[in-house]
Amino acid sequence: MRTPITVSALGAPLTALRNLADEYGHLPAPSVSVSTLYPDTLVLTFYDDLAGFESWREALGVPSRNVSYGVQGGGRTRVLEAEAGYADGVVKLVGFATIPTVEEACSRVGVGS
Incomplete structure (x- = not known):
C-alpha cells in the first residue's frame, strides 16, 4: 500500500499551471490534469x-x-504527445484528433460531386 500523497507534493504542476496561465493566457485552453501518480x-x-x-x-x-505520433481507436484517432521541463516539473502535451474516413475526406473537398 502506498503512503498517501499530500496536496503540497503537487506543488510543481500547480505552480506550472499558475505560471502558464499568467504567461500564456492568450493561448487556447486545454483540459488540465494533475495526478498523484505523477506528482x-x-x-x-x-x-x-x-x-x-x-x-x-x-x-x-x-x-x-x-513530438511523438501515434494512432489509436482502430486507426480513427491521431495522438500527439510532447513533454517540456517547466517550473521544477514536467508539462506534458497530449493532442487527440479524429482521422476522417476516405468518404469524409472526399466529401469535405467536394470530390465526386
Whole structure:
C-alpha cells in the first residue's frame, strides 16, 4: 500500500499551471490534469484541436522532432504527445484528433460531386 500523497507534493504542476496561465493566457485552453501518480507532471490535453496543441508546443519551445505520433481507436484517432521541463516539473502535451474516413475526406473537398 502506498503512503498517501499530500496536496503540497503537487506543488510543481500547480505552480506550472499558475505560471502558464499568467504567461500564456492568450493561448487556447486545454483540459488540465494533475495526478498523484505523477506528482511532478502537469498534463494539458487537446481534443480535436491540434492547432491548440501546436500553439502550446511552440510556446513551450518543444522542437517538432520531439513530438511523438501515434494512432489509436482502430486507426480513427491521431495522438500527439510532447513533454517540456517547466517550473521544477514536467508539462506534458497530449493532442487527440479524429482521422476522417476516405468518404469524409472526399466529401469535405467536394470530390465526386
